[in-house]
Amino acid sequence: MTGVPSLPHENRLLRLSGQIGLGLLTLAITLLGLLLVTFLIGRVVPIDPVLSIVGERATEAQMQAIRDKLGLDLPMWQQFFIYVRDAMQGDLGTSIRTGESVSSEISRYFPATLELATLGTIFGTLVGVPAGVLAATRPGSIADQIVRVVGLMGYSMPIFWLGLIGLLVFYGHLGWVAGPGRLDPAFGMMMEFTLKPYTGMILIDAALNGAWDVFANALSHIILPAGLLGYVSMAYISRMTRSFMMNELGQEYITTARVKGMPEWRVIWVHAMKNVLVPLITVIALSYAYLLEGSVLTETIFAWPGLGSYITNGLFAADMPAVLGGTVVVGVAFVTLNMASDILYRLVDPRART
Amino acid sequence: MQLKHGFARAAALAVLMMGTSPMALMAETPADTLVVADAIDDIVSIDPHEAFEFSGVDLNNNVYDTLIELDPTKPGELVPGLAESWSVADDGMTYTFKIKSGITFSSGNPLTAEDAAGSLRRVVKMNKTPAFILTQFGLTAENVDQMITFDGDTVTLKTDKTYAPSFVYNCLTAGVANIVDMKTVMEHEADGDMGNGWLKANSAGTGAYVLKSFKPNEGYVLEARQGHWRGDAKIKNVFMQHIPEGATERLLLEKGDIDIARELTPTDLEGLAGNADVKIQGDVGGQVYYLALNQKKAELANPKVQEAMRWAIDYTGMQDSILKGLWVVHQNFLPKGFLGSIDENPYSLDIEKAKALMAESGLTLPIEIGFTVRNNQERMDIATSIQNTFAQIGINLVLDVGDGKQGLETYRGRKHDITLQTWGPDYPDPHTNASTFAMNPDNSDEANNTGYLAWRTAWDPGAELNAETAAAVEEKDSAKRVEMYGDIQRKVRDHSAFVLMFQQARQDAMRANVSGFYAGGATDSASYWTVTK
Numbered sequence: 001m002t003g004v005p006s007l008p009h010e011n012r013l014l015r016l017s018g019q020i021g022l023g024l025l026t027l028a029i030t031l032l033g034l035l036l037v038t039f040l041i042g043r044v045v046p047i048d049p050v051l052s053i054v055g056e057r058a059t060e061a062q063m064q065a066i067r068d069k070l071g072l073d074l075p076m077w078q079q080f081f082i083y084v085r086d087a088m089q090g091d092l093g094t095s096i097r098t099g100e101s102v103s104s105e106i107s108r109y110f111p112a113t114l115e116l117a118t119l120g121t122i123f124g125t126l127v128g129v130p131a132g133v134l135a136a137t138r139p140g141s142i143a144d145q146i147v148r149v150v151g152l153m154g155y156s157m158p159i160f161w162l163g164l165i166g167l168l169v170f171y172g173h174l175g176w177v178a179g180p181g182r183l184d185p186a187f188g189m190m191m192e193f194t195l196k197p198y199t200g201m202i203l204i205d206a207a208l209n210g211a212w213d214v215f216a217n218a219l220s221h222i223i224l225p226a227g228l229l230g231y232v233s234m235a236y237i238s239r240m241t242r243s244f245m246m247n248e249l250g251q252e253y254i255t256t257a258r259v260k261g262m263p264e265w266r267v268i269w270v271h272a273m274k275n276v277l278v279p280l281i282t283v284i285a286l287s288y289a290y291l292l293e294g295s296v297l298t299e300t301i302f303a304w305p306g307l308g309s310y311i312t313n314g315l316f317a318a319d320m321p322a323v324l325g326g327t328v329v330v331g332v333a334f335v336t337l338n339m340a341s342d343i344l345y346r347l348v349d350p351r352a353r354t
Numbered sequence: 355m356q357l358k359h360g361f362a363r364a365a366a367l368a369v370l371m372m373g374t375s376p377m378a379l380m381a382e383t384p385a386d387t388l389v390v391a392d393a394i395d396d397i398v399s400i401d402p403h404e405a406f407e408f409s410g411v412d413l414n415n416n417v418y419d420t421l422i423e424l425d426p427t428k429p430g431e432l433v434p435g436l437a438e439s440w441s442v443a444d445d446g447m448t449y450t451f452k453i454k455s456g457i458t459f460s461s462g463n464p465l466t467a468e469d470a471a472g473s474l475r476r477v478v479k480m481n482k483t484p485a486f487i488l489t490q491f492g493l494t495a496e497n498v499d500q501m502i503t504f505d506g507d508t509v510t511l512k513t514d515k516t517y518a519p520s521f522v523y524n525c526l527t528a529g530v531a532n533i534v535d536m537k538t539v540m541e542h543e544a545d546g547d548m549g550n551g552w553l554k555a556n557s558a559g560t561g562a563y564v565l566k567s568f569k570p571n572e573g574y575v576l577e578a579r580q581g582h583w584r585g586d587a588k589i590k591n592v593f594m595q596h597i598p599e600g601a602t603e604r605l606l607l608e609k610g611d612i613d614i615a616r617e618l619t620p621t622d623l624e625g626l627a628g629n630a631d632v633k634i635q636g637d638v639g640g641q642v643y644y645l646a647l648n649q650k651k652a653e654l655a656n657p658k659v660q661e662a663m664r665w666a667i668d669y670t671g672m673q674d675s676i677l678k679g680l681w682v683v684h685q686n687f688l689p690k691g692f693l694g695s696i697d698e699n700p701y702s703l704d705i706e707k708a709k710a711l712m713a714e715s716g717l718t719l720p721i722e723i724g725f726t727v728r729n730n731q732e733r734m735d736i737a738t739s740i741q742n743t744f745a746q747i748g749i750n751l752v753l754d755v756g757d758g759k760q761g762l763e764t765y766r767g768r769k770h771d772i773t774l775q776t777w778g779p780d781y782p783d784p785h786t787n788a789s790t791f792a793m794n795p796d797n798s799d800e801a802n803n804t805g806y807l808a809w810r811t812a813w814d815p816g817a818e819l820n821a822e823t824a825a826a827v828e829e830k831d832s833a834k835r836v837e838m839y840g841d842i843q844r845k846v847r848d849h850s851a852f853v854l855m856f857q858q859a860r861q862d863a864m865r866a867n868v869s870g871f872y873a874g875g876a877t878d879s880a881s882y883w884t885v886t887k
Contacts, residue, residue, distance in 0.1 A: 051759065051762065051763075060802065062481070097398055098398060098399070098554075098570055099551075100554075100570075105570075108569070164601055164602075167602065167605055168605065171605065171609065172605050172608065172609060175609075179602075179605065179606050179609060179611050180597060180602050180605075181595060181597070184611075185383075185387070185389055185575075185595070186387075188573075188593075189566075189567075189575060189591075192567055192575075193566075193567075300598055300599050301601075301602055302602070303595065303596060303597040303598070303599070303602060305569070305571055305572045305596070309395075309571065310571070313395055313571065316758075317759075318759060
């Protein structure tokens with residue numbers, strides 16, 4: 001298709017491993033840079049982490065003891081070095097505020113965010129892509145206007161307000177979905193005491209345990225916040241799909257296909273879509289990564305114990321190990337998604353393989 | 355293909371079940387279960403000897419007990435807890451407590467005097483943040499084994515000098531003096547932590563409930579114990595859910611998915627008024643709102659300016675609008691409910707009087723003063739109101755808005771001009787506030803006595819007030835002690851670097867069928883074992 005002769009087998013393997021190596025190197029450098037910036041910010045904010053541990057009434061001696069324990073008197077580069085060394089061994093340190101290991105705290109908060117973000121992205125993609133295509137194929141029509149207005153609302157309305165209105169309507173008035181939180185208390189108890197945890201994602205764990213009543217309850221809790229996040233990413237995805245698709249539909253090969261008498265759905269969904277998919281993958285991956293950071297406002301309204309509130313709480317308490325740990329996880333998610341979308345490119349676009 | 359089928363089946367089932375999910379049917383929480391919503395992200399630890407935040411102490415109040423307790427109905431009066439009787443020897447330094455018999459911990463272990471002595475020693479030896487409440491009696495890790503002893507069913511506590519007995523007793527009602535099951539706790543000791551790590555996720559007390567699960571920033575579950583010494587709790591399970599957003603709590607309460615909402619804003623409370631399914635229960639809290647005027651700034655050390663400021667604040671206006679239901683006018687440093695608290699609020703907005711005082715100050719008006727305020731809605735509203743009224747008397751306030759911790763650093767570093775702050779008592783005795791508002795043994799920068807609010811704002815109360823405050827904490831006659839605190843409060847209210855404005859009020863909204871909930875007033879914490887539905 002591209003006219004490039006296929007390469008010998010070993011050569012491609014070599015190239016692939018080279019690319020993976022390069023990817024890993026990028027990952028390492030990105031993470032190091034990320035850590036450095038976060039670390040520096042943590043040190044320049046005028047907040048004393050010791051105060052948040054010992055409280056207002058502590059004596060100077062009590063404060064000094066904590067300072068020594070945390071190594072806060074060491075030179076900054078040394079503190080950073082110690083942190084990176086431990087992080088490389090999977091030890092993200094101990095939360096200053098709670099005294100718990102950051103890794104174990106994150107392993108509790110991240111699945112909640114992952115579950116929400118994944119469902120949100122699925123919603124956003126399933127609705128956003130067809131809506132974008134619809135708008136692109138009928139530019140200026142009523143359908144296009146509707147998609148634009150709905151998308152614009154998703155962009156411009158504060159998510160806080162949207163969330164509250166969503167709760168008021170679908171939970172408060174209509175009673176179609178369950179309220180804030182991940183489960184009703186009774187099911188929460190069941191989840192915690194009788195079911196076997198696998199992933200920390202309630203939907204998956206409940207399904208694996210065959211506890212369908214828990215599953216249904218979790219679903220009725222997650223549908224609204226996931227729908228809300230999905231709406232916001234849908235707004236972005238549909239706008240991008242529309243412009244990518246418009247661009248493709250103006251190309252000569254599309255005209256050729258139409259002249260050949262190919263059915264319109266095939267022109268759009270097969271021929272044009274193939275090319276739209278390449279940039280679209282990046283758009284979807286980016287919006288997924290954005291949701292993985294954890295949306296603090298959504299988490300607050302829906303009492304969702306996710307990564308966003310974890311990092312924010314950490315920041316307010318000057319709990320740098322928690323903030324850095326959260327940042328590392330978000331960073332890894334970002335870079336991984338980036339790599340995944342790179343790999344997906346190669347699958348959908350043979351030109352990228354060379 | 356198989357997988358696809360499985361997934362499709364699961365999805366279909368899920369959709370089917372959504373219609374029949376108990377959620378959709380359940381209008382109310384189960385009769386033996388209490389679901390409470392609150393913001394509990396303040397919790398640092400739930401080890402009773404480390405916990406010092408409101409939510410953690412609330413939790414502990416339901417799973418642990420102290421030797422003696424404060425009578426919620428009569429400020430300053432003591433009632434038995436785990437001790438059936440207590441007394442102080444003639445030397446004024448030896449306190450004895452006789453432990454009740456027949457009380458068991460949640461593990462089944464019987465409560466002994468050894469547990470009581472061991473628990474108080476543990477507080478001192480671990481020396482976590484609230485430990486000062488006990489160590490202020492001269493207890494150290496080195497001497498505590500001699501100062502706190504037990505024999506048979508009696509615990510003896512020795513202090514380093516004589517104090518007002520009511521002071522010692524009041525401190526022993528604080529959460530830090532909760533008694534733990536030392537045998538169980540020490541079984542879980544790791545690296546010499548005296549079981550601190552274990553108690554951060556478990557409970558080992560004599561309280562009406564036992565902790566079933568605790569997830570930071572998410573919630574906790576308490577389960578009632580059979581055969582509790584106070585009588586069995588009516589509510590079998592208490593679910594605490596961390597819901598930081600007031601509007602969300604309100605919605606849950608209206609729907610009947612929670613029984614009590616504890617983090618509502620005035621707007622939410624207003625919205626709930628008139629709803630027959632919901633009732634609102636008022637109570638006081640222990641915190642006070644005040645202005646601290648840095649005495650290093652000459653204009654703020656001028657007594658006429660200080661007095662003018664007291665007359666240039668719209669106390670009732672703020673109370674009735676922006677602070678509705680959450681704060682009430684209170685111009686004395688001891689919150690209502692404390693031993694020795696007084697009710698007089700002599701100041702009100704009087705611009706003319708304030709102007710006249712400013713004219714007498716000898717300053718060239720207007721003056722420009724910095725105002726350090728924490729960036730949150732309520733504080734900004736208060737700051738704006740004060741900025742407005744102060745401007746009318748020739749004081750232009752320049753707002754310095756920042757994060758709470760930042761503002762605190764400025765205050766502790768004596769770098770503010772005026773700062774808007776709240777203060778919450780550390781333990782239920784008047785000395786907790788008197789010692790910080792009316793005492794400052796050394797006002798020099800080098801002293802770095804950040805524990806004293808008077809030092810932070812560079813105010814020297816003078817030898818006389820320092821001495822009077824020191825004497826009040828040693829006064830054996832409780833009636834006399836009450837009188838002394840009244841006098842100290844008036845002096846601070848009328849002639850100090852502090853402008854006291856409001857006391858915290860609490861508004862808990864609950865379903866109409868919930869009764870018997872006690873929020874704890876200014877001196878105690880929430881009690882769930884008294885609740886019925």
